[in-house]
């Protein structure tokens with residue numbers, strides 16, 4: 414696919430999705446609006462997360478940290494310190510980015526499972542701080558009653574604010590993914606050793622990725638605070654990190670929109686299945702196993718496969734004649 | 741331009757390289773030969789920052805580059821290719837070269853310019869030069885082995901090295917492919933005027949191409965000089981070349 418066509422298709426997908434989301438408050442009640450807003454927030458979370466996983470091959474198991482740091486920061490700045498909205502919103506996001514810079518600085522020194530474990534360790538540290546630091550965060554009772562500005566109180570006004578924010582942030586992430594940086598990042602994922610020998614400082618590329626991903630995760634976290642008008646310590650718990658990982662894998666980490674689809678499907682399934690059974694985790698487990706075995710490209714692979722059959726995408730069917738080196 | 745003094749690499753008690761002194765002069769074609777396990781790859785790894793040498797120094801154009809990370813060395817003009825094919829398997833041939841060009845032109849942190857649009861002409865020129873133009877849109881993993889080695893070479897060219905280290909650029913190739921790619925390497929080296937330091941197992945080609953030859957045996961340089969002189973060196977005759985001086989391939 415040529416880059417121009419790829420960009421056009423992405424724009425069509427984004428506009429189509431935005432139009433559907435924009436229509437929800439017009440046709441459905443508060444419950445749908447509430448659900449839609451939650452999906453939007455997780456879409457952004459998953460897109461931000463997948464810059465690291467899909468594009469950079471970096472498995473973070475601690476993305477809840479940036480989500481929670483920004484979430485708490487916004488709550489505290491708005492409520493405890495009565496900051497005006499925009500400075501507080503931006504400061505919270507920047508803080509998530511700074512946290513990602515500091516934590517990333519250590520994590521990028523490790524690779525593979527050690528990298529993942531260290532991201533997890535740091536995020537549990539963030540959780541512990543949120544849990545223990547009662548006076549500031551509300552501890553395990555949570556931070557209740559965030560001073561959300563009046564113009565965001567109405568469910569539908571928050572909803573459109575979230576939609577706009579996710580659209581802008583998502584577009585930025587798309588641009589970054591397809592930028593010179595995005596290309597280089599993919600090269601470091603595929604073959605870090607060779608990438609070094611092209612003159613790339615692989616660790617620094619990874620750190621930059623970490624910071625970008627953490628910052629955009631912070632946007633999602635800030636939205637989540639406005640959405641709930643409270644923050645609970647669970648938002649820093651490791652299951653939150655696992656959730657976004659599962660969404661990405663479910664939707665397909667190899668595609669830009671895969672994780673967004675995964676986020677929407679997972680939340681809808683969660684709601685639908687919890688209605689009927691208390692065994693949601695079991696059902697989720699089965700779904701994941703099926704996806705891993707039968708849809709290695711994730712749910713988004715279903716669309717791709719269909720398109721390939723329609724002749725849109727021609728796979729390179731050349732056999733790969735290869736010889737082993739004599740040595 | 742490349743000066744190596746007292747270089748040694750110790751792998752938990754075993755000296756894979758020891759007491760290596762080597763001078764590679766500007767724009768020359770310098771070959772390192774030696775039996776399997778002599779330490780040729782280790783030497784390249786120690787020069788290129790892939791491996792931290794246990795002893796000794798490496799100087800490039802008067803600058804001490806010992807133990808500096810590969811990405812810094814590449815920026816100061818040192819390029820290398822690998823004995824085993826080491827390309828970006830899931831990218832197309834074109835994207836491979838483009839990634840190399842983005843790195844070389846310091847666009848790694850350009851977050852907003854669409855990557856696909858950058859350095860297209862330059863990438864095409866390189867592919868044309870190495871004869872991979874028809875394969876531009878193929879995924880690297882689907883290329884025949886010989887073509888992958890060519891891509892490997894092309895990747896190192898993208899960073900416009902002042903000195904290029906090629907570790908067995910023809911390993912695993914048929915004699916015909918070997919002669920083709922060596923022709924290509926020499927042609928490009930002469931056109932661009934970089935220094936070439938390489939290892940090669942085919943003696944016939946080494947003698948045809950190299951201007952200077954270093955024989956490495958058990959991690960130590962045995963002799964260095966013009967190919968003809970090295971070939972006639974009695975010590976080299978005895979220890980290494982034996983009866984194969986006229987081009988036996990089993991010498992590798």
Ligand SMILES: Nc1ncnc2c1ncn2[C@@H]1O[C@H](COP(=O)(O)OP(=O)(O)O)[C@@H](O)[C@H]1O
Pocket residue numbers: 751756774775776777778779780781782783
């Ligand atoms: N990473 C390593 N650890 C331990 N021994 C090694 C390592 N790399 C190479 N060697 C040993 O060092 C010697 C030189 O290897 P190498 O440089 O690959 O030789 P060549 O490239 O000349 O065939 C060999 O005996 C090899 O087994």
Ligand SMILES: [Mg+2]
Pocket residue numbers: 780781782823
């Ligand atoms: Mg070798």
